[in-house]
Amino acid sequence: MDRLIAQFNESANTETVEYEFEAQIKGREVTKMHYNQVIQWLLMAGFKMESKEGKDILRIQQHRNDETKRIELTGIESIQHFCRTDELINPTFIHKERTGSALLEDYWTKLTLGTETKLDTRPEMHGPKTYRLMNRVRLFSDTVPFKYDCTIVRTTDTLEGLFTVPAMYEIEVEFARGNVPEQIQRAITYALRGIQRSNYPIGKKEIISVQAAYKLLTHSDGFIGPRPVSLQASNLVGPDNIYENFAVTEKADGERKMLLVVHGKAYFIVSGSLDVEYTGISGLEKMNNVLMDGEHVTMDKTHNRINSYFAFDLYYNGKKEGDIRTLPFIADGDHRLKQLNHIANKFTAPQLVVAAKIFLESTPESCATLLDRIEEGGFPYETDGLIFTPALYGVGMTRTVTSLPKGGSDWYLNLKWKPPKDNTIDFMVHFGEDAYKSGMANASTYKRVNLMVGFNVRDVLANTMHSIFEGYEVNRPTDKQVLFKPGNPSCPDSHVTNLPSRDGKIFTEKGEIIEHGRIVECRYEKDKELDYRWIPLRVRWDKTKPNGFTTASSNWYTIQHPITEEMLRTKDHQVTSYYADDEKQKSNGYRKFHNEVKRKLLNDYVTDKCTVIDFAVGRGGDLSKVKKASFILGIDLDEKSITGKNGVCERYLEAWGWTSDGHKRTDYNTRGIFVQGNSTLNIKTGEGIEQEYHKCIVRSIFGLDPKRHLGKGIDAHYGKATHGFNVASIQFAVHYMFKNITTLTKFVQNVAECTTMNGVFVGTCYDGQKVFDLLQDKPVLEIRDEDLICKITKEYKNRGVVMNESCLGYTIKVLQAEIKREHEEWLVFFPYFESVMKQYGFDLIHRTPFEEYHTNEPMTEGQKELSFLNTTFAFRKVKEVFAPAKLSYIDI
DSSP states (O other), X not given: OHHHHHHHHHOOOOSSEEXXXXXXXXXXXXXXXXXXXXXXXXXXXXXXXXXXXXXXXXEEEEEETTEEEXXXXXXXXXXXXXXXXXXXXXXXXXXXXXXXXXXXXXXXEEEEEEEEEEESSOOOOOXXXXXXXXXXXXXXXXXXXXXXXXXXXXXXXXXXXXXXXXXXEEEEEEOOSSSHHHHXXXXXXXXXXXXXTSSSOOOHHHHHHHHHHHHHHHSOSSOOSOXXXXXXXXXXXXXXXXXXXXXXXXXXXXXXXXXXXXXXXXXXXXXXXXXXXXXXXXXXXXXXXXXXXXXEEEEOTTSOXXXXXEEEEEEEEHHHHOBOTTSOSSOSSSOHHHHHHHHHTTOOOTTOEEEEOXXXXXXXXXXXXXXXXXXXXXXXSOEEEEEEEESSSOTTOOSSOOSOOOTTXXXXXXXXXXXXXGOEEEEEXXXXXXXXXXXXXXXXXXXXXXXXXXXXXXXXXXXXXXXXXXXXXXXXXXXXXXXXXXXXXXXXXXXXXXXEOBTTBOBOTTOOBOOTTOEEXXXXXXXXXXXXXXXXXXXXXXXXXXXXXXXXXXXXXXXXXXXXXXXXXXXXXXXXXXXXXXXXXXTHHHHHHHHHHHHXXXXXXXXXXXXXXXXXXXXXXXXXXXXXXXXXEEEESOHHHHHSTTOHHHHHHHHTTEETTEEOOOSOOOEEEEEEBOTTSOSTTSTTBSXXXXXXXXXXHTTOSOOOXXXXXXHTTTTTTTTOEEEEXXXXXXXXGGGSHHHHHHHHHHHXXXXXXXXXXXXXXXXXXXXXXXXXXXXXXXXXXXXXXXXXXXXXXXXXXXSSGGGXXXXXXXEETTTOOOEEEEOOOHHHHHHHHHHTTEEEEEEEEGGGSOOOSOOOHHHHHHHTTEEEEEEEEOSOOSOOXXXXXXXX
């Protein structure tokens, strides 16, 4: 380096030859975020821009060894003219030669000395050339002799695609003759302040040392702080509701970082990236191995710069206490918050204000206090909601998770609430085709934007249907980005939006240009037209990855079912949505008996390697009862039963061993596909299946359409039901088919078309004749022990029953204590049911009342009375009534 500095100081420029001594910071590792940060920090240090728009430059160059021939155009008009016509307007011809270089590896800096010679004529360029399209922002200061060039560069080997190829970023410094060593030191310091976002930049060796110390302390290569999840309505009630043994605090609008003390210094560990930022605080040898989690706030609510760290948890408390994550957050004895307050008070250095967050016992009153203070502007910083932390659990722990989970996992009891208007998702945007929208008064061009989220093994249970369609129950997923298509609730435009395009560009609400592949924070406006609801708020320059599917799905559910301030301030109106544990406990006896009956029924007919179709699969309570089968197709009218929490898709994946932390192999081997559908409409053709994509899936399973790729987990089942299923099942739901002649015959047609020859159709339901007889002389049948178990209300007027079409539509209303919601059913009269099944090619094998099934399950007399109203049935298909039809091809 000294030799280069001496050569530069001894050199002299001429009219045509100019000596340049430059430094390039971080080389190819510079990101868009670094680029923006360096400019921002230089401006804060007093540097000025020659032009806010920057200078547009096109360089056509040929590089050989240390020499470069270059043609240079400046100005966007000259560049566009050349791209259209190949004609040069006011070009500059340059020959550049590098005479020496030096690498300052610990500071990511390369020094280069060279000459630039202006040529009078266009240089000859034979062979390959490179095109570099640049926008260069030059920054200078009246107090230092060096200048910065911050450049956005697009490079191609041809003109084609030059304006659309992904951009690279360069940070360069041009030095002046004189005290060059001091210039180098100051220039690198200024640039690294921006890159590291710290007034105290450090070298590569120190960063590596801090990261190694962090990994040694935590035994983790990742950020060990658990991720909070969005507060849902279910968190307002039940055994783990936020008003019982929770603490609440305001959520500071800062950047989440851990504060680590090693080598006697305090460093920030940045969430996600594990980037290291030195705080400037030293002399902390007695506090080595302290690790806390919190929010770094750099701007107060009046937009003045501050430097404060608000800690909300403590994970490691020095060498003496060590790992304290298993301690409760707040308890009568020792707890994490007590130790956090003690440690935070030891930070007294002026470089950074460190304080522990103030937590209140979570009650409607404390929530109201915090919300009122936020509304009144009572905090010195911006806030964006509330955070609820469970008081009695260790970090990441729950009622069922009793050991420390893996770092970076979701903590389902660490809950964040944001005002409904602030609920957003960070997407990676991928551009589709331009769209054209016309109206009476105007016409606009829109760009279709696909919205991507992250997906890995931790997201399998968050997107259960997608996981099954991709076959993740047998093949673990790799880290990737997927279209955001949540199942709870599903919506056709969840993964896409159309954004207005101006001159081929689209913008955030902040006016930032959105580029393909960028991370963009978006909000959802439900009142807008479909496909126009996602609104881009801002580009997340600080992120390279979108939200994971689990986080995005949680936010999505909150967007669709927002928790309002009023719901936090009061709690009584929420209790009705909770099914009390004691009611479930009381019903356990007969529920176990019902499961035992179904298990015996299905065990008689579900044999090894057979296939099963369940026309009312519900939440999948019978999955374990058909585990001998090789494949099951489950259909249900209720979308929540398919894709909701504890729905069949989730239970199926759990049967295969999937948990929120990953996968553990089980002995479950039955493959399955589950879709929303109406079993009173034709299943085989797809008429009864809700979504077009799912219609194609069902038709693929029946082998009706040519084989094509629909998903790895779907393709594996192509044609499995070409000749029908071995077993068709409907448990405690066939009564819905007895509403009228259309619903019954459509359903029975489905059974006939979907069951193979000699296959069986089995089910369970009330014996309609028994219920009819009990209601003969009364409008209501109440079954009770001490408390009400079930109430059946007669809605029909008929005094008798004739076993023909007239016995359909006998409506009853059923209220079961464990469900607490009345619903309609229709009586099933078996003589008529048997005659209809006979017409469709089925003979009755048996019909067995529940009281004939032996059980060791303890039941009360009331539970027996209710259970023994039910019967099992089984039919065998003995002839084909419906010939296979030539069905139309559905495309997607």
